[in-house]
Amino acid sequence: MQATCPQCSNKVNIDDARAPERAFSVKCPKCQTAVRFPGRAAAIPAAAVPGSPAPVPAASGPAAAPAATPPPPAAAGGSPVAVGSEALSQLRREVMESGRAGPTQVLVGVPDRAIAGALTLPLTRLGHSIEVLDTPEEGGRLLEQGVYGIVITTRTAAVPGKTEMLYQRITRLNPDARRRIFLILVGEDLKTGDGIQAFVLQADFIVNPKDASSIEGALLNAMAERNRVYQAFLEARKRIEAAAAGA
Numbered sequence: 001m002q003a004t005c006p007q008c009s010n011k012v013n014i015d016d017a018r019a020p021e022r023a024f025s026v027k028c029p030k031c032q033t034a035v036r037f038p039g040r041a042a043a044i045p046a047a048a049v050p051g052s053p054a055p056v057p058a059a060s061g062p063a064a065a066p067a068a069t070p071p072p073p074a075a076a077g078g079s080p081v082a083v084g085s086e087a088l089s090q091l092r093r094e095v096m097e098s099g100r101a102g103p104t105q106v107l108v109g110v111p112d113r114a115i116a117g118a119l120t121l122p123l124t125r126l127g128h129s130i131e132v133l134d135t136p137e138e139g140g141r142l143l144e145q146g147v148y149g150i151v152i153t154t155r156t157a158a159v160p161g162k163t164e165m166l167y168q169r170i171t172r173l174n175p176d177a178r179r180r181i182f183l184i185l186v187g188e189d190l191k192t193g194d195g196i197q198a199f200v201l202q203a204d205f206i207v208n209p210k211d212a213s214s215i216e217g218a219l220l221n222a223m224a225e226r227n228r229v230y231q232a233f234l235e236a237r238k239r240i241e242a243a244a245a246g247a
Helices: 040-047 085-098 113-124 139-144 166-171 175-179 195-200 209-214 216-246
Strands: 002-004 011-013 024-027 034-037 105-109 129-132 148-153 182-186 205-207
Touching: 002 034, 105 113, 113 129, 113 148, 113 182, 113 209, 113 216, 139 148, 139 166, 148 166, 182 216, 195 205, 205 209, 205 216
Parallel strands: 105 129, 105 148, 148 182, 182 205
Antiparallel strands: 002 011, 024 034
């Protein structure tokens, strides 16, 4: 599902599978203007063709997977629900076993080093390697090349060598490149684990800095769910491509 920002003409893409049934609006990642979408209930009938398979959401290529999987809900007080050590160990095993390509590189664009350290600790336990945004390496170029499987950033961290924000650059990636990145967004105005906020901001998991040291359980749940959804997408795309080839 795509719409054009009325202010700056930027193309905003939302995965049909994650869109609400009713009309909704999201902020343009480039200029923050509200961009209105008709909702899935209005979009699906228009795309349906009698006698053809059920439509599969697509932005480019034969099919598209959810760009962002809403994470588990936060506890009533706004902080993540505590998870026992045994449950955490099981979650780590599940994430590692369901991971699409094993350990990957993590790009961190969070100014506060203490918060960045707390957020990356669960990821280092999974074997991922950490790279800070302000290192001399060409972070922006490597991001575009798909080097990073996980990105932790705020909405104000800049891409090395570019004027735009890292968050803006990620939301502007083509759908295939975006699907390969698990985006963790950090902000004072965010409610940790809120799926609605994550969907609107096109993130996979959102964190309020005050919860940085206690998000491991919720983060692992979100990563495991994302892996399951992506695997289901790959299997569905293979079936569609096989059907198309045999037609």
